[in-house]
Amino acid sequence: MxxxxxxxxxxxxxxxxIVRGKQRYFCKACDxxxxxxxxxxxxxxxxxxxxxxxxxxxxxxxxxxxxxxxxRGHTDIHEGTRKMILDLAQQLEYQPNPxxxxxxxxxxxxxxxxxxxxxxxxxxxVIMGAQEILSKAGYNVMICQSDESYDTEVANVKALMNxxxxxxxxxxxxxTNNVDHFRTVLRKEVxxxxxxxxxxxxxxxxxxxxxxxxxxxxVEHLVQQGYRxxxxxxxxxxxxxxRLRMKGYLDALQKHGLPVDNELIIHYDLTEEKARxxxxxxxxxxxxxxxxxxxxxxxxxxxxxxxxxxxxKIPQELGIVGFxxxxxxxxxxxxxxxxxxxxxxMGRQAARILLEQMENPRIETYQLPTRLVxxxxxxxx
Amino acid sequence: MxxxxxxxxxxxxxxxxIVRGKQRYFCKACDxxxxxxxxxxxxxxxxxxxxxxxxxxxxxxxxxxxxxxxxRGHTDIHEGTRKMILDLAQQLEYQPNPxxxxxxxxxxxxxxxxxxxxxxxxxxxVIMGAQEILSKAGYNVMICQSDESYDTEVANVKALMNxxxxxxxxxxxxxTNNVDHFRTVLRKEVxxxxxxxxxxxxxxxxxxxxxxxxxxxxVEHLVQQGYRxxxxxxxxxxxxxxRLRMKGYLDALQKHGLPVDNELIIHYDLTEEKARxxxxxxxxxxxxxxxxxxxxxxxxxxxxxxxxxxxxKIPQELGIVGFxxxxxxxxxxxxxxxxxxxxxxMGRQAARILLEQMENPRIETYQLPTRLVxxxxxxxx
DNA sequence: ACCAGTTTCGGGAAAGTTCCCGATAGTTTT
DNA sequence: AAAACTATCGGGAACTTTCCCGAAACTGGT
Numbered sequence: 095m096x097x098x099x100x101x102x103x104x105x106x107x108x109x110x111x112i113v114r115g116k117q118r119y120f121c122k123a124c125d126x127x128x129x130x131x132x133x134x135x136x137x138x139x140x141x142x143x144x145x146x147x148x149x150x151x152x153x154x155x156x157x158x159x160x161x162x163x164x165x166r167g168h169t170d171i172h173e174g175t176r177k178m179i180l181d182l183a184q185q186l187e188y189q190p191n192p193x194x195x196x197x198x199x200x201x202x203x204x205x206x207x208x209x210x211x212x213x214x215x216x217x218x219x220v221i222m223g224a225q226e227i228l229s230k231a232g233y234n235v236m237i238c239q240s241d242e243s244y245d246t247e248v249a250n251v252k253a254l255m256n257x258x259x260x261x262x263x264x265x266x267x268x269x270t271n272n273v274d275h276f277r278t279v280l281r282k283e284v285x286x287x288x289x290x291x292x293x294x295x296x297x298x299x300x301x302x303x304x305x306x307x308x309x310x311x312x313v314e315h316l317v318q319q320g321y322r323x324x325x326x327x328x329x330x331x332x333x334x335x336x337r338l339r340m341k342g343y344l345d346a347l348q349k350h351g352l353p354v355d356n357e358l359i360i361h362y363d364l365t366e367e368k369a370r371x372x373x374x375x376x377x378x379x380x381x382x383x384x385x386x387x388x389x390x391x392x393x394x395x396x397x398x399x400x401x402x403x404x405x406x407k408i409p410q411e412l413g414i415v416g417f418x419x420x421x422x423x424x425x426x427x428x429x430x431x432x433x434x435x436x437x438x439x440m441g442r443q444a445a446r447i448l449l450e451q452m453e454n455p456r457i458e459t460y461q462l463p464t465r466l467v468x469x470x471x472x473x474x475x
Numbered sequence: 476m477x478x479x480x481x482x483x484x485x486x487x488x489x490x491x492x493i494v495r496g497k498q499r500y501f502c503k504a505c506d507x508x509x510x511x512x513x514x515x516x517x518x519x520x521x522x523x524x525x526x527x528x529x530x531x532x533x534x535x536x537x538x539x540x541x542x543x544x545x546x547r548g549h550t551d552i553h554e555g556t557r558k559m560i561l562d563l564a565q566q567l568e569y570q571p572n573p574x575x576x577x578x579x580x581x582x583x584x585x586x587x588x589x590x591x592x593x594x595x596x597x598x599x600x601v602i603m604g605a606q607e608i609l610s611k612a613g614y615n616v617m618i619c620q621s622d623e624s625y626d627t628e629v630a631n632v633k634a635l636m637n638x639x640x641x642x643x644x645x646x647x648x649x650x651t652n653n654v655d656h657f658r659t660v661l662r663k664e665v666x667x668x669x670x671x672x673x674x675x676x677x678x679x680x681x682x683x684x685x686x687x688x689x690x691x692x693x694v695e696h697l698v699q700q701g702y703r704x705x706x707x708x709x710x711x712x713x714x715x716x717x718r719l720r721m722k723g724y725l726d727a728l729q730k731h732g733l734p735v736d737n738e739l740i741i742h743y744d745l746t747e748e749k750a751r752x753x754x755x756x757x758x759x760x761x762x763x764x765x766x767x768x769x770x771x772x773x774x775x776x777x778x779x780x781x782x783x784x785x786x787x788k789i790p791q792e793l794g795i796v797g798f799x800x801x802x803x804x805x806x807x808x809x810x811x812x813x814x815x816x817x818x819x820x821m822g823r824q825a826a827r828i829l830l831e832q833m834e835n836p837r838i839e840t841y842q843l844p845t846r847l848v849x850x851x852x853x854x855x856x
Numbered sequence: 857a858c859c860a861g862t863t864t865c866g867g868g869a870a871a872g873t874t875c876c877c878g879a880t881a882g883t884t885t886t
Numbered sequence: 887a888a889a890a891c892t893a894t895c896g897g898g899a900a901c902t903t904t905c906c907c908g909a910a911a912c913t914g915g916t
Contacts, residue, residue, distance in 0.1 A: 108859075108860085109859085109861085110860070110861080111860060111861040111862065112861065112862080113862085113908085113909095114906095118861090118908095120859095127908065127909065128908080129907080129908085144581075144663075144872090146871090146872055146873085147872070147873070148872075148873095156895075156896085157895065157896045157897075158873085158874095159874085159875080159895070159896060159897075159898090160894085160895055162874060162875085163874095163875095163894095163895085168875095170894065170895080171893090172893075172894060172895085175894080175895085190637075190872085190873075191578070191639070191871085191872050192637060192638060192639065192873095193574055193578040193583065193639060193871085193872075193873090194578055194871070194872035194874085195873055195874075196574045197572070197574040197575055197871090197872085197901050197902065197903090198872085198873055198874055198875090198900070198901050199873090199874080199901085202574070204617075212593070212599045212603070213596075213599065213600070213603075215594075218593045218599055219594070221593075222620070234619075234634065235617065235618065235619075236585075236615055236616065236617050236618075237616065237617075237618045238616075239603065239606070253610075253615065255570070256570055256571075256573060257573060257585075258572070258573065282525075422803055422806070425776065425780065425803070425807060426806060426807065426808070427808035489888095489889070489890085490890060490891085491889085491890070491891080492889095492890060492891040492892065493890085493891065493892080494877085494878085494892085495876090495877085499878095499890095499891090501889095501890095508878065508879065508880095509878080510878085527901090527902060528903065529902080537865075537866085538865065538866045538867075539902090540867075540868090541864085541865055541866075543903065543904060543905085544864095544865090544904095544905095547904080549905095551863075551865080552863090552865080553863080553865085556864080556865085571902085572903070573903095574901085574902075575871085575902030575903040575904085576903055576904075577871095577903095578870095578872065578873090578901090578902080578903080579871050579902085579903055579904055579905090580904080
């Protein structure tokens, strides 16, 4: 028979249903429900137990508060006690559990970085710059890439927010027109800094280079080299960089009295295939351009390859200027004239502003300088 | 006068020291120490309170257990109750706090990736491959780069472990000879998978390509093209890839009866500057090589640049073969012959093995195929 | 009305910290 | 020697979630 778990009697015990597959009993004497306890086997299989502050406290016969104080370098503790704790902690290879801390303080010490891609030179380098600053400030970095897809971007922002990052460094995709997902970030008061591909409609810091001046210089250079029919393979209108570089292009043409031919202006989505298609299109026009200003270096290089394959001589028949000064630009034949921008520094700057943003929020746009680097692809001599 | 906080009398209260800047009192009547409570002002300044499971429970007048069950899709819950909870959760934009979960389960759902650099094509691409698999499996990724510094690598491993990552994907630096920091990882039973630059002395999975066969093919190809004095600008001996590719190089020479000239074999640390220095050195030997097999594409390209600057004609006077088939290899002039390796797939494979490792650990070395891509830099016709 | 059985819910521990605040022992002042 | 004070320590709440298990509220069948 079954003995009551409380009064140890057996006479008043009766069955009382099954709960989670186990028979349950009821003792009428002491009005008590119970089930038979499991065998002791399959409990207590905690595999790896990280050494905690409590282990140290127990070992030393003191309280966890005291251990915490010693470890945190707090005052209010005896020098001898502290040393004792510190020694044992070292011996036990104690590692504080950042999860507990994060849960308590709602701070993860993780910064999320979201970029559209990192196949090319630009974004990896920005990331390295940002990482340099952030890791120095004690932050880890979680990197996501949206792959130029708006949906992926939204999903990534969600995932990053869900991971409770302490801040966000973002460069948007070419598809990003709706920015509600970033408004959510701002609403939850998570510091957010845009770089390169920014969102001027949002009240949060932005780090860009002087795209206008860079583009203006580049196109003016082409004019001065004698090119007259200058095309612009531009980025999507959705991106501010595209618009600014476009404006530089247009103003440079205007300044030198050159007509604007809309046939020579193409916005595209920055994919390799499209770059090739449009380069071919431009070069097969009845009146093809004699120079092309490309939104960035990868685009410029695609154009160069297309031109080469068509037997178009660079720079004699076609001048080309890029933007960003990727290392490959100096290597390719002929070397590419391009607008240099401080890529690494952009990452550092964005990170610095993010850190500052955590202290005292301030909305500002930071602009870094550009510089024209003249190489063989545009020197028509 | 001061009223005792316990017996409400004022006659027996006397001062009793200052604690943390606040006056403390002692009531002799009830033998009770106390301080005056603060004004209600400066407490309760919790700024942003994420909506929790308890908020939902309170709102609905039920227990947090029930809410948890509803959200977790558990059984043991009334369909109506579940719907009610799910609706409110959605309305309140409830986001479960992964930190609490992580603390409870000791699982962060974060995988750490540690690479020596990501300036070039290789590592970013591997990372993208890994990320594709990992994010599909619900993992976030934390990326660190050791910058080819052993000390940074050790620090990064420590930081990653400290962040309680659930697994680690690693490619070591050129300096890594001591692997104790990885032994620590293994000892704590954190899944660890090496790729590309592996640690065969550790009992954990490794993902590599068939470096030996690739190198062998590459050198044999050079021989077949008529090159006879083939140099090898190799990686550091510490790396297994270096040794394997070296072996392929040596065996190919031997197979075709070519002598091994130690003067033509150089191990270096994979930095740009050294690549230039050694390329110059090789080309200024009394008997310079007529071909060079480079450990990887960036190295091959540095050699090409040096050769060009010295007026050495490629491929007529110098054949060059690289390894990895970086996209730049197809672009440069002349295009570079190279050994293609499935870079993206390597990342995917490493990630898959890491995930598998979390379920049932198994130690194995996985080898991916290579394929020679012949281009202009080595075709001596 | 009584009992066996089922469905649904609540209480509370656990995870590892930090931090507030009360408590104790010892030390100096009056 | 009492009063006022300092130095040091412990207790326990809080952070959020999951999960175990006990309990209440039902449903049918006698």
